[in-house]
Amino acid sequence: MQQHCKGNTATLQRQYSNAAKAIQQRCKGNTATLQRQYSNAAKAMQRHCKGNAV
Structure with missing residues (x-):
């Protein structure tokens, strides 16, 4: 389960990083x-992971 959660978090962070770069290029605001x-989204993922770990 930890591997599942860590994998999802890493994917989420990659998606955020890519999106952040695109936004910065277009409009810093x-x-x-x-x-x-x-x-x-990160908070939701953390709650999801904690709920599954229990």
């Missing part, structure tokens, strides 16, 4: 919104 979305 959108970065804050993207970071909020990533933060929310």
